[in-house]
Amino acid sequence: MKTNLYNYILELADNCLIAGQRLGELCGHGPSLETDIACTNISLDLFGQTRSYFQYAADIKGGDATEDSIAFLRYEREYKNVLLVEQPNRDFAYTVARQYLFDVFHLLLLEKLQFSQDMTLSAIAKKSIKEVSYHVRFSGDWIKRLGDGTEESHEKMQAAIDGLWQYTNELFEVTEEAKALAEEGMGIDVSTIKDAYYQNVTLLFEEATLNVPESKYFQKGGKSGIHTEHMGYLLADMQYMQRAYPNMNW
Amino acid sequence: MISTKQHIDEILIPILEKVSDPEIPVLSIMDMGVVRSARLINGVVQVSITPTYTGCPAMDVIGDDISKALKEHGYESKVKLILSPAWTTDWITERGRNALREYGIAPPLTPDADKEALLGDKRIVKCTNCGSTNTKLVSQFGSTACKALFKCEDCLEPFDYFKCLK
Numbered sequence: 562m563k564t565n566l567y568n569y570i571l572e573l574a575d576n577c578l579i580a581g582q583r584l585g586e587l588c589g590h591g592p593s594l595e596t597d598i599a600c601t602n603i604s605l606d607l608f609g610q611t612r613s614y615f616q617y618a619a620d621i622k623g624g625d626a627t628e629d630s631i632a633f634l635r636y637e638r639e640y641k642n643v644l645l646v647e648q649p650n651r652d653f654a655y656t657v658a659r660q661y662l663f664d665v666f667h668l669l670l671l672e673k674l675q676f677s678q679d680m681t682l683s684a685i686a687k688k689s690i691k692e693v694s695y696h697v698r699f700s701g702d703w704i705k706r707l708g709d710g711t712e713e714s715h716e717k718m719q720a721a722i723d724g725l726w727q728y729t730n731e732l733f734e735v736t737e738e739a740k741a742l743a744e745e746g747m748g749i750d751v752s753t754i755k756d757a758y759y760q761n762v763t764l765l766f767e768e769a770t771l772n773v774p775e776s777k778y779f780q781k782g783g784k785s786g787i788h789t790e791h792m793g794y795l796l797a798d799m800q801y802m803q804r805a806y807p808n809m810n811w
Numbered sequence: 812m813i814s815t816k817q818h819i820d821e822i823l824i825p826i827l828e829k830v831s832d833p834e835i836p837v838l839s840i841m842d843m844g845v846v847r848s849a850r851l852i853n854g855v856v857q858v859s860i861t862p863t864y865t866g867c868p869a870m871d872v873i874g875d876d877i878s879k880a881l882k883e884h885g886y887e888s889k890v891k892l893i894l895s896p897a898w899t900t901d902w903i904t905e906r907g908r909n910a911l912r913e914y915g916i917a918p919p920l921t922p923d924a925d926k927e928a929l930l931g932d933k934r935i936v937k938c939t940n941c942g943s944t945n946t947k948l949v950s951q952f953g954s955t956a957c958k959a960l961f962k963c964e965d966c967l968e969p970f971d972y973f974k975c976l977k
Binding site for chain 1: 867977
């Protein structure tokens, strides 16, 4: 089995899966019907992308592996998503801020990944770019609307950004797998998109009258499976069906 | 360069044209441009379809509907999902665009116009009810991921706009 490639696919896909799961929690609980529908549609896009990655990963793994077993039957430490995407929804400002901080990264990553020598990864990236450009537009618009909105919305948005900022740096941590695959032209060295990321984010925050946090303290660990306390609860919810009724199907 | 041409055996076209998009029943999957190839090889029809959006829940149903329609005409089939080249709204045929409009969904504009419409800069999306362009974006995501929600400020009708994907 191509272990590096398999692990790298999980690194890409788990971010989509967990970000999608968090957004999906808003189904029926969004602040308004339109935002509820938008968040769940973005969630659906992310799940669609996850499926493409996991189908590929299942092919590589072989045996009994399926997209579902990879999604639902791993333990917490086997998930490679960044800490950012597993953070809970708290309020709408928090949800939007988390999504925006991920979307900007996601789009920059896909813009590089579309040129991967790996044909499947390249195809998934090309397809996903079209969707993610709408995601970043949606979340970016809300950052501006709330940041440059009322006193209260500004305060909440600033608090969300201040709270989530510590998780941004992990996005650019290069894992062993990614490094090896980047050398073969198949993976992306994410440290190369770091400057563009912080430039984009800073520009939008300025437009939204928000302060870019100055804190230099950053959290990491997600990529190596060491998650925050929220991850276990998220997985308990997400995996419940498969754990309670093994092998159940629609 | 990846070819964006469709390879569909002529004999299969009338059958596939009868299969409709489960979320937009007036629209044939052929006019939607999701069928990329359909060829009769050694007695089995090999069909490739491509999703409009990766998470599109209609794809499984479309695959089943294709197999069912072909079976009714005596063909065994295998339906495969392909991601590349990625679907674009350019593949919706003129007949498909008209069907969308009649169904109450404004068809996609050109990429530049689409951006202007969705960023709310310009009022250019035509109301499917009264034809006025005095319309306003309500939400970038409508009833499905591929659509945005608009409302007409003349006749007050809300309607979906099929977002440009290119």
